[in-house]
Amino acid sequence: MESTLSCQSSVVRCQLGALWFSLLAAVALVLPQNRASAAGGAKPNVVVITIDTLRADHLGCYGYSRIETPNLDALARLGARFTQAYTPVPITLPAHTAIFTGSFPMATGMHDFSGNKLPANGTTLAKVLRDNGYTTAAFIGAAVLDSRFGLNQGFETYFDHFDFSRLDETNLDLTERRGDLVMDEALGWLKQAPRPFLLWIHLYDPHFPYTPPEPYASRYRTHLYDGEIAFADAQVGRLLSFLKQRGLFDHSVIALAGDHGEGLGEHGEKTHGFFIYNSTLHVPLILKVPGAAPRVVAEDVSLVDVMPTLLQELKLPIPASVQGRSLLGLILGRQGPTVARPSELYAETYLPLLHFRWGQLRGLESGGWQYIDAPRPELYDVRSDPRELRNLYGAP
Numbered sequence: 020m021e022s023t024l025s026c027q028s029s030v031v032r033c034q035l036g037a038l039w040f041s042l043l044a045a046v047a048l049v050l051p052q053n054r055a056s057a058a059g060g061a062k063p064n065v066v067v068i069t070i071d072t073l074r075a076d077h078l079g080c081y082g083y084s085r086i087e088t089p090n091l092d093a094l095a096r097l098g099a100r101f102t103q104a105y106t107p108v109p110i111t112l113p114a115h116t117a118i119f120t121g122s123f124p125m126a127t128g129m130h131d132f133s134g135n136k137l138p139a140n141g142t143t144l145a146k147v148l149r150d151n152g153y154t155t156a157a158f159i160g161a162a163v164l165d166s167r168f169g170l171n172q173g174f175e176t177y178f179d180h181f182d183f184s185r186l187d188e189t190n191l192d193l194t195e196r197r198g199d200l201v202m203d204e205a206l207g208w209l210k211q212a213p214r215p216f217l218l219w220i221h222l223y224d225p226h227f228p229y230t231p232p233e234p235y236a237s238r239y240r241t242h243l244y245d246g247e248i249a250f251a252d253a254q255v256g257r258l259l260s261f262l263k264q265r266g267l268f269d270h271s272v273i274a275l276a277g278d279h280g281e282g283l284g285e286h287g288e289k290t291h292g293f294f295i296y297n298s299t300l301h302v303p304l305i306l307k308v309p310g311a312a313p314r315v316v317a318e319d320v321s322l323v324d325v326m327p328t329l330l331q332e333l334k335l336p337i338p339a340s341v342q343g344r345s346l347l348g349l350i351l352g353r354q355g356p357t358v359a360r361p362s363e364l365y366a367e368t369y370l371p372l373l374h375f376r377w378g379q380l381r382g383l384e385s386g387g388w389q390y391i392d393a394p395r396p397e398l399y400d401v402r403s404d405p406r407e408l409r410n411l412y413g414a415p
């Protein structure tokens with residue numbers, strides 16, 4: 020392993036947050052004025068689908084040939100598919116917090132999967148939409164996103180309802196609900212949901228342990244992680260079919276993202292959370308907005324960009340606390356500067372520090388270079404070395 024897990028040196032540390040904060044405060048986002056709403060001015064519905072532990076390079080639409088993900092592939096063909104999307108933290112709760120606050124962990128204080136709670140005065144996508152007339156609901160697949168951690172803020176319906184009575188016998192991150200049961204609940208709610216609505220569906224299935232139901236267990240018996248992804252894809256298919264049958268699909272903004280990837284043995288990491296290599300940072304991101312042509316976007320983007328993108332599409336003000344930038348210009352193929360901050364990608368994990376008293380890792384990826392602030396610093400040329408195998412730090 021290249022990394023040891025106690026950190027003292029700091030190169031990216033201080034200036035990073037201050038720089039992004041000041042840039043974000045200074046730059047005003049320009050709302051699109053000339054694209055007619057696909058439904059004559061009615062507010063579009065918003066559907067956010069997060070699939071846990073989903074590596075971008077294990078989907079058909081990202082070039083993977085050992086899996087069938089027809090529903091995600093079809094959605095990608097209709098929307099903007101981001102080839103270089105990254106999570107700021109490879110841990111479920113803080114990654115989802117980044118999506119739903121548009122802010123990095125250093126701003127929300129959410130670094131871990133337990134032991135922290137989003138402050139009650141936090142600004143969330145759900146709060147903003149609820150306050151602007153949206154019906155809001157979330158259907159959750161894992162106890163690590165239980166309402167006790169605060170991400171339920173703004174959701175009028177938050178289907179978690181996990182049984183914590185056996186927590187002393189099992190781990191929090193193993194308390195989960197299968198994706199078909201999550202989707203059953205979500206579709207039941209959708210049948211009578213007032214519009215416009217914000218619906219968040221969280222599918223936890225690709226998270227370890229890899230135990231897909233049949234026929235996926237047999238079909239993918241030699242690569243069960245992929246079987247879990249294929250099962251999650253089928254659940255997404257149920258949702259997309261429902262939206263189409265009800266005439267809701269064309270007038271819905273749909274965001275689909277992985278919260279982080281999975282090590283699968285790369286860098287000696289089986290799952291995720293210990294390191295900040297692209298095996299666990301690179302995620303799929305698909306954004307479909309009504310009336311926009313399909314597009315593949317190769318610019319570096321972060322999950323903190325999802326919330327401001329959705330708000331700009333809905334023509335709602337972006338709260339000052341949001342650190343991400345709207346990607347709407349990229350989705351619409353507009354030329355010219357579209358960024359409200361530099362395209363550097365910050366990433367961190369505090370799990371080794373908080374659970375093992377080792378140390379945190381923080382990193383910055385920019386211009387094709389990935390720097391990891393570790394006791395033995397690491398620097399990778401990710402364009403020529405995408406799997407980050409040759410540490411060039413200090414190389415002549």
Ligand SMILES: [Zn+2]
Nearest residue numbers: 071072111278
């Ligand atoms: Zn996760």
